[in-house]
Each structure stands twice: as C-alpha cells, then as structure tokens.
Amino acid sequence: MKKEDLKKTMNSIQKKKNMLSYHTTSKKGNLLSDSLDERVKYAFRNPIKHLFYGLLFIFSLFFSSCQDIDPMDSRIEEGAKIKVTLRLLSPSPISNSLQTRAQTDAESNVQELAILVFENNEYRYTAIPQNINSSGGVTTLNTYFQTTSSPVDIYFLANADDIIVNNPLTIGDSKAAVREKLTSAFASSGINSNFPMFGVYSSANGLNGSIGSITSISLLRTIARIDVDASNVSGNFQLVSIQAFRVNNSVQLIPDSMSNVMVTAPSIPSGSLANIHTTVITPTTTDISSTSQLYLPESAAPTVANQLSEATCVVIGGYFNGSTIITYYRMDFNPGSSANPFGQILRNYQYLFRVNDISLPGAETAVEAANNKPTGITAQVLDWDINSMSLNFQGNYYFEVSSRSVILGSLPGSFSDLTVNTNVSEYTMEWSKSDGTGDGSPSSTILDNGVFRVEQLNGGATIRFTALTENTLPFPFNDHVLISAYGMRILLSISQPRFKVTPNPIIISASGGAGYALVTSSSLWGGISNQSWFSATTGVGDTLKWTATQNTTSSLRTGNLLVKNLDGEQISVPFQQNIPNNTVLNVYSLRSGFAFLGAGPTIGTADARAQGLKGILTRAANFGLAGSVNMNGFNFSESTVLPHTLNATTLANINILYMNLPGAVTDVNAAGATAALNWLNGNPQRVLIVGYDLNTNANMLNALGITNVTYYVDTQGTYPMQFNSDTQYFSNTGPFTAYPNKAITNPFSFRNYDVYYGEINTTSYPNITPILRGPHGNSLLGVDYTRRIVYVGDIDLFSALAGNNANTNNYIQNTTGIINSDASRLIANLWAWVTNTALGVTP
Known part of the structure; x- marks a missing residue:
C-alpha cells in the first residue's frame, strides 16, 4: 500500500471514530460509557480479557447509543440485521461506491455514507454501513439497527462525514435541530465532486425483527448544476468565461421538506449570506459551452424590487463579433413558471442557459454586468428536477425523453417526435398547466385538443406532436403535456410560433454596413x-445577418429577401436603403435656468442637467451619417439675452426649438411665446420641446392652450412608462430599441432627480399622449403628435446625474452618449422621433 493510501485509510478510520465518540454515553456507567479510543485501549491493555472485551467492543459499535434498553430484556429482539438495498440506476457503476443516476460519474459518486436513526423525531444513534457492493447498477449494503415499536426515520447522508464531524450531534436532538446543525460553508471555488446527498426512509410502525431489507432509497444532491450552451451564437460570439454572482455562502445538507425525492422550495441555512462570487471557469467545449462545471447551493427568490441587486445570477464573458476585447453578459434564473420564480435555485435541479442571440457588446467587467440588467443578450433558461427525469421511486424503473420542449412549424401537419427511453411498460399523458398541474384526463394513447395532437407510437417508444391548425397570429400557440409513469412526473412544453422575420421591412442606413434580423422558425x-x-x-440560431454597401445614389435602393425553412414555409421580406441624408438640423435652446444645450458640439457648453442628452445627440453612432438615425448631426445655438430673443428672424432657420427650463417667468415673455407658436405652425417639419418642472415656461404653455398643470415639490416615487400602441415607438420600434437592440423592459420607471416636477392633466388634453406618468397619475413626459410638441415635466430626464430613487437602469448613465440603460434608450428614441419629424421622415 502506498503511503498516501495508508494515510487516507487512517484518516477515514479517525473520522468514523470521531463520529461514533459523540454517541456513546450511558447512564449505567459501564464500558459503554467510555469513548471509542478508551474502549480500544482498555481491551488491548488486558490480554487475558482480550477476547471478551473485543467482542463487547464490536457489539458496542452498533448499540452504544441505546443506553436505556436492557440487552437481556427478552421482550425486544435486539440487533435485528436489516439488509438495505439502494436501487439507484447508474450508467457505469463504480466498485464499492453507491451511485445515483446522473449525467457524470462525479455527480453520482458516493465515497462516504452515514446513517442517522431517529425515534419519535429524536436522534438516537448512528448506524455503520458494511459490505458495500455495487453490481449491475444496484448497490447493496448491510447495517444493524435496534428494533423498536416507536416511529422511525432513517437519514442517509452521503459524502458528508466532514460536515457531521464538524457539527457534532447530541442524543435527543430533534430533526429540526439536526437540520440546523448539519450545514457547511460554500466558497468561491465551489464544489466539483463528491457532492453531499440526502435520502430518508420512514416507518410509522417502527422496526421489527422480521424486516429484512429496505429498498429504493433515493438520494438528493444538495446543490444545483448550471450548464451554459452558446452554440447558437458561435457565429458572432466566442465564449471564454462563466461565473456566478451573489451565491449563498453556506449549504444545508438536509432540506426543510421534500416530497417524492424532490423539493419545491429552497432550504437556506440561518445566517447564510449571498456574498460569494464564484471563481471564473472556462468552457468545457472550447468557445461554445460549459457542462458539469458550475454547481451552486440553493437560493431564494428575491422580491421584485430587489431582483436586480439581490438575485443570484450567471455572467458569461466572451468576444463579440470578432472583437479582441472580452465583454460580459448577465443571465438570470428565470424559467418563466410560477413554480420556479425569478432568482430561485433548487437542489438537485439542472439549469441550462441556452444563449439564443447576442446583438451588442456587453459590459466592460463581469461585476458591472452582474449589477445591471441584461443587455445585448437573449438567453432561454431551461430547468428540471434531475430525479424526476432519471429516478423512479419504485426501484429499478426509469423514464427519459430526448427533450423537454417541442417546437412545431406554423402550418397544419407540422410534427416533431421525441424518443422515449424507459423500462416502464406503460405510461399516461394528460394536458397540463405550466406549473405541472394536470388539466385533463390521462390517456395512454392519444391527446387531441383541436390545436395539437399528441400520440404514442412504436409501443410508447416515440411521442409524436402534431400541429392541427395554422398559426397566423404574431404570438405562439403554447401548451403543456404531463407524463406520469410509476410515480415519475415529467412536464413537456409545446410551442407553435408563427414563421416570421423581425423587423419587416428591413430599413438600411445610406452608409450601409452590417445588420441583423430575428427569424422565428420551427x-x-x-x-x-x-x-x-x-x-x-x-x-446561427435565430439571427439573420445582412450586409449592404453604401448608397451613393440619389434614390432609394429596394429589394426582397426570401427566407425559407425546412418545413416548406417561406417569407418575402422587403428591404430598403435610404438616400444619404446630409442634413444638419439647427437646435435652439435658452441659456438661463436649467438644462440648456449650449452652443456648438462641445458637451461642456451644456448645463450639467443636459449633458447626458447632449452626449447622446453628439455621438455619431447615434445621430450621424452612419448612425442609428441617418442625418449629418446638429448645429447647437442659443439665446443669451433676457428676455430671450424669440421672433420670426431669430427662429427662421431653426428646426428644433428646445425651451428647456428658464430661470423665471419673465425670461420668455408673451410676445416671444406667440412668436414661437407662429414659428411652429409655419412649417410641418418643425418641432417644439417645452419644459415645465416649474411655472417659468407659463407664457409658452398659455400660448399653447395648456393651463391645467400642477407643479409638485416632493419625491413621491418614480415615473412609470406607459406601454401601449401609442408609445411603442419609444419602447420597442424606435431605432434604439428595434432588433437587434434591446426593447425597454416592461415595467420601467424613470428616476425622479429632485423634488421638482410638473404634471399635465390627461383628461383636459387628450391629444397629449403620456409616455411617462408622474407619481400623481398625469402626464409627465408626453407628445402631441399632431402639433409636433414634446412636453417635459422634469427637465432632469436629460441629466446624467443620479439624484433620488436612482438605479443603474432608470437614468442616463454617462455623458458620452453610450446607450446602456432603458432610460437612455427612451431619451434616444424620443429625440429620434423629434429628429425624423424635423427631417420629414416618417418615424
């Protein structure tokens, strides 16, 4: 034997001795009350009594904790030998190791096993496993229990000896106390092998001498497995790192509750903190995926308000679109079902993050990505309980399907087959709700609800899903089927999306370049x-990439893109490339009060409360010949004399009049307001923007007929965005939120920078469409499409300063024009509408 092997053996023996020494006290004051070490020493110090005490020592190993039972009492049969058979399926059983059925040997290995016995819900003693033997995927072992008529619970704890040694139990401990004691720390390096596991056998009638075996003890891993699949985006993204953030720093070995070898709620140790950021790991399959690398303890779902800052999340890093700089993307545990809420992680579950699209460079650091909403990435989270997929609780039966989800084509007759691998002779199917609740009558042959047909073929070895109708709607038809087989319940999802391409038509900038469209296809x-x-x-996957050369002509370039799929469906998508627009728009603001834009392109000439906006407007990638909005930039000028010079001559060449927030009512007099109104009405390609945090633009509002305005001085919450068909340009279809950019997340609220803001009564002015409502329910940011007027009740919407109620998503984050928050997307789309209106282009 090698020295290291001998050392391992001695360490293992010492662990067992330590575990036993906790449970050997006796009221009788005899040899059984001594520690294990003392009993060994005593036996071998007395050679004459060697045999007697050796036998007594062996006997005491099994019954040293049962002090109150007289071994001579003939009414109770002592030392009934019970053969415990764990019928746990394993693809490749390992000698002298118990294995659960799992996807890797490392996940299923059982190197150590402790058996805790409870009577009447109190801990009594630890039984010692013997003669562990694995053959043909079935592992057996022997141990000795003491017969009793009291209710018994037997806990099987795998790979947990260190946890038990470090958290000694006391005879009489309740099950709840044992749960609280048996916890272990979780470090950033994580757990990658010999996962702690738990199983239980219960008998309300106790244990009697006639019981010879206990079968089908199923073990439950304490951790969840997280896989990442980025193969769908390998064409424009190279995966190089995976990391988890805000992970709990402790693990509870025994769950608070479980049913049928599965849990429905996490068990978080008291005092556990979600402060662990795991060590960065690299993909198992180069640049594409990570499998069986990241394992995490359970996590509770945070409140909706704290999802961004408190939820455990996964961050991936990689090279986007050929870049040599690694950027990072956040992915959340959000499978989208009520049974598995946002941020929740359950033990023994497997979570697969399937990256379906990456459209933009990510955050500069992993920490930045973890602390902000996901941007530039579309990821689907698939979750399932590993035991419900692989283990049966009736012994040697198993049931597996080739996929948990089916996608059908939009035409009737489209079908898809799933392969079934099982040794169950018969199973049933029934329609189900998304949470796994049965919603129909079980059938062992066929289901048909007029939309989908589900049938068993080839003696149940195949399940065929068929679409019975055509989907012509913009949203998919969805349903669920619940499979039941010998106590196993497997939930399958069906989806029939419409075959479509978004956007349709494809509008291309005159400068050309590359772009993306989203294809929804089965x-x-x-x-x-x-x-x-x-x-x-x-x-790759759902992303269509197009490229176009620069348009140097004086006319539109048009064409049609024909997209076909293997289901025989096709779509003709028109595309159009705009004429080069060299127009420079003149923007005029008022240099007094707050949020003026200043003169010239320099951001510093603007007031501090407008520098976030000016950064967006002067960034060529946003507004420029090759920008999201095709034009040749802005010429910023301003009025510097009070009262502000607003007359026909001054305004003659102005395209956008931005009346920020003057310092006093007298800064814009009635004559100036009338001149501004005449200017606006004089040309359909002119746009007016009016601020009204305070009443200092009262003369302009009066000239426009807006008098029912309330000015507030409070901080009663944020400004919720309105999501409807009248505002979809600002939330979805505008150039800064249309695919491949990210739409604004519903719900979304803008921060309230300071205590000052105004609201226009929406009932009095139905022609004003609210984009943001104020805390009191009326319009804070609104647009009058007919008159081409934008009303801004808080001019600090244009500021890059944090202020009250701020988070990383609800205000403009920088003065450089980078669009990296829902707030910046909204403001960029607002000015895109203003700009295109001034250009005479339909927004």
Whole structure:
C-alpha cells in the first residue's frame, strides 16, 4: 500500500471514530460509557480479557447509543440485521461506491455514507454501513439497527462525514435541530465532486425483527448544476468565461421538506449570506459551452424590487463579433413558471442557459454586468428536477425523453417526435398547466385538443406532436403535456410560433454596413437575395445577418429577401436603403435656468442637467451619417439675452426649438411665446420641446392652450412608462430599441432627480399622449403628435446625474452618449422621433 493510501485509510478510520465518540454515553456507567479510543485501549491493555472485551467492543459499535434498553430484556429482539438495498440506476457503476443516476460519474459518486436513526423525531444513534457492493447498477449494503415499536426515520447522508464531524450531534436532538446543525460553508471555488446527498426512509410502525431489507432509497444532491450552451451564437460570439454572482455562502445538507425525492422550495441555512462570487471557469467545449462545471447551493427568490441587486445570477464573458476585447453578459434564473420564480435555485435541479442571440457588446467587467440588467443578450433558461427525469421511486424503473420542449412549424401537419427511453411498460399523458398541474384526463394513447395532437407510437417508444391548425397570429400557440409513469412526473412544453422575420421591412442606413434580423422558425432556414449591393447569410440560431454597401445614389435602393425553412414555409421580406441624408438640423435652446444645450458640439457648453442628452445627440453612432438615425448631426445655438430673443428672424432657420427650463417667468415673455407658436405652425417639419418642472415656461404653455398643470415639490416615487400602441415607438420600434437592440423592459420607471416636477392633466388634453406618468397619475413626459410638441415635466430626464430613487437602469448613465440603460434608450428614441419629424421622415 502506498503511503498516501495508508494515510487516507487512517484518516477515514479517525473520522468514523470521531463520529461514533459523540454517541456513546450511558447512564449505567459501564464500558459503554467510555469513548471509542478508551474502549480500544482498555481491551488491548488486558490480554487475558482480550477476547471478551473485543467482542463487547464490536457489539458496542452498533448499540452504544441505546443506553436505556436492557440487552437481556427478552421482550425486544435486539440487533435485528436489516439488509438495505439502494436501487439507484447508474450508467457505469463504480466498485464499492453507491451511485445515483446522473449525467457524470462525479455527480453520482458516493465515497462516504452515514446513517442517522431517529425515534419519535429524536436522534438516537448512528448506524455503520458494511459490505458495500455495487453490481449491475444496484448497490447493496448491510447495517444493524435496534428494533423498536416507536416511529422511525432513517437519514442517509452521503459524502458528508466532514460536515457531521464538524457539527457534532447530541442524543435527543430533534430533526429540526439536526437540520440546523448539519450545514457547511460554500466558497468561491465551489464544489466539483463528491457532492453531499440526502435520502430518508420512514416507518410509522417502527422496526421489527422480521424486516429484512429496505429498498429504493433515493438520494438528493444538495446543490444545483448550471450548464451554459452558446452554440447558437458561435457565429458572432466566442465564449471564454462563466461565473456566478451573489451565491449563498453556506449549504444545508438536509432540506426543510421534500416530497417524492424532490423539493419545491429552497432550504437556506440561518445566517447564510449571498456574498460569494464564484471563481471564473472556462468552457468545457472550447468557445461554445460549459457542462458539469458550475454547481451552486440553493437560493431564494428575491422580491421584485430587489431582483436586480439581490438575485443570484450567471455572467458569461466572451468576444463579440470578432472583437479582441472580452465583454460580459448577465443571465438570470428565470424559467418563466410560477413554480420556479425569478432568482430561485433548487437542489438537485439542472439549469441550462441556452444563449439564443447576442446583438451588442456587453459590459466592460463581469461585476458591472452582474449589477445591471441584461443587455445585448437573449438567453432561454431551461430547468428540471434531475430525479424526476432519471429516478423512479419504485426501484429499478426509469423514464427519459430526448427533450423537454417541442417546437412545431406554423402550418397544419407540422410534427416533431421525441424518443422515449424507459423500462416502464406503460405510461399516461394528460394536458397540463405550466406549473405541472394536470388539466385533463390521462390517456395512454392519444391527446387531441383541436390545436395539437399528441400520440404514442412504436409501443410508447416515440411521442409524436402534431400541429392541427395554422398559426397566423404574431404570438405562439403554447401548451403543456404531463407524463406520469410509476410515480415519475415529467412536464413537456409545446410551442407553435408563427414563421416570421423581425423587423419587416428591413430599413438600411445610406452608409450601409452590417445588420441583423430575428427569424422565428420551427426548423432550419436560409435566405436568398439577388441584389448586388445586399446579401444575407443564414447566420446561427435565430439571427439573420445582412450586409449592404453604401448608397451613393440619389434614390432609394429596394429589394426582397426570401427566407425559407425546412418545413416548406417561406417569407418575402422587403428591404430598403435610404438616400444619404446630409442634413444638419439647427437646435435652439435658452441659456438661463436649467438644462440648456449650449452652443456648438462641445458637451461642456451644456448645463450639467443636459449633458447626458447632449452626449447622446453628439455621438455619431447615434445621430450621424452612419448612425442609428441617418442625418449629418446638429448645429447647437442659443439665446443669451433676457428676455430671450424669440421672433420670426431669430427662429427662421431653426428646426428644433428646445425651451428647456428658464430661470423665471419673465425670461420668455408673451410676445416671444406667440412668436414661437407662429414659428411652429409655419412649417410641418418643425418641432417644439417645452419644459415645465416649474411655472417659468407659463407664457409658452398659455400660448399653447395648456393651463391645467400642477407643479409638485416632493419625491413621491418614480415615473412609470406607459406601454401601449401609442408609445411603442419609444419602447420597442424606435431605432434604439428595434432588433437587434434591446426593447425597454416592461415595467420601467424613470428616476425622479429632485423634488421638482410638473404634471399635465390627461383628461383636459387628450391629444397629449403620456409616455411617462408622474407619481400623481398625469402626464409627465408626453407628445402631441399632431402639433409636433414634446412636453417635459422634469427637465432632469436629460441629466446624467443620479439624484433620488436612482438605479443603474432608470437614468442616463454617462455623458458620452453610450446607450446602456432603458432610460437612455427612451431619451434616444424620443429625440429620434423629434429628429425624423424635423427631417420629414416618417418615424
């Protein structure tokens, strides 16, 4: 034997001795009351009594904790030998190791096993496993219990000897006390092998001498497994790192409650803190995926208000679109079902993050990504209980399907088959709700609800899903089927999306370049285009990438992109490339009060409360010849004399009049307000923006007929965005939120910078469409599409300063124009509407 092997053996023996020494006290004051070490020493110090005490020592190993029972009492049969058989399926059983059925040997290995016995809900003693043997996927072991008529619970704790030694139990401990004691720390390095596991056997009638075996003890891992699959985006993203943030720093070995070898709620140790950021790991499959690498303890779902800052999340890093700089993307545990709320992680579950699209560079650091909303990434989270998929609780039965989800084509007759791997002779299917609650009558042959048909073929070895109707709607048809087999319950999802391409039509900037479209299809697809200046590739997953050369002509360039899939469906998508727009728009603001834009392109000439906005407007990637809004930038000028010079001559060449928030009512007199109104009405390509935090623009509002305005001085909450068909340009379809950019998340509220803001009564002015409502329910940011007026009740919407109620998503984050929050997307889209209106382009 090697020295290291001998050392391991001695350490293991010492662990067992330490565990036993906790449970050997006796009221009788005889040899059984001594510690294990003392009993060994005593036996071998007395060679004459060697045999007697050796036998007594062996006997005491099994019954040393049962002090109050007289071994000579013939009414109770002592030392009934019970053979415990764990019928746990394993693809590759390992000699002398118990194994649960799992996807890797490391996840299923049982190197150590402790058996805790409870009578009447109190801990009594620890039984010692013997003769562990694995053969043909079934592991057996022997141990000795003491017969009793009291209710018994037997806890099986795998790979947990260190936890038990470090948290000694006391005879009489309740089950709740044992749960609280048996916890262990979770470090940033995580757990990657010999996972602690728990199983239980209960008998209300106790244990009698006639019981010979206990079968089908199923073990439950204490941790969850997290996999990442980025193969769908390998065309424009190279995966290089995976990391978890805000992970609990302790693990509870025994769950608070469980049913049928599964849990429905996390068990978090008292005092556990979600302060662990795991060590960065690299993909198992280079650049594409991570499998069986990241394992996490359970996590509770945070409140909705704290999801961004408190939820455990996964952050991936990689190279986007050929870049040499790694950027980072956050992914949340949000499978989308009521049974598995946002941020919750359950033991023995497997979570697969399938990255379906990456459209933008991510955050500069992993920490930044973890502390902000996901941007530039679309990821689907699939979760399932590993035992419900792989283990049966009736012994040697198992049931597996090739996939938990089915996607069908939009045409009737589209079908998809799942392969079943089982040794169950018969199983049933029934329609189900998304939470796994049965919603129909079980059938062992066929289900048909008029939308989908589900049938067993080939003696149940295949499940076929067929679409019975055509989906012509913009949203998918969805349903669920619940499989039941020998106590196993497997939930399958069905989806029939409409075959579509978004956006449709595809609008291309005159400068050309590359862009993306989103394809929703049930099968592989491809694109065809015959234009010399436009080409489209099939891309990867759901992303269609197109490229176009620069348009140097004086006319629109148009064409059609034909997209086909393997289901026989096709879509003709028109595309159009705009004429180069060299127009420079003149923007005029008032240099007094707050949030003026200043003169010239320098951001510093603007008031501090408008520098966030000016950064957006002067960034060429936003507003420029190659920008999201095609034009040649802005010429900023201002009025510097009080009262402000607003007359026909001054305003003649102005395209956008931005009346920020003057310092006093007299700064814009009635004559100036009338001149501004005449200017606006004089040309349909002029736009007016009016601030009204205070009443200092009262003359302008009066000239516009707006008198029912309330000015507030409080901080009663944020400004909720209105999501409807009248505001979708600002939340979804505008150039800064249309695909491949990220739409604004519903719900969204803008921060309230200071105590000053105004609200226009929406009932009095139905022509004003509220984009943001104030805390008192009326319009804070609104647009009058007909008159081309934007009303701004808090000019600090344009500021990059944090202020009250601020988080990383609800205000403009910088003065450089980078669009990295829902607030900046909204303001950029607002000015895109203003700009396109001034250009005469339909927004």
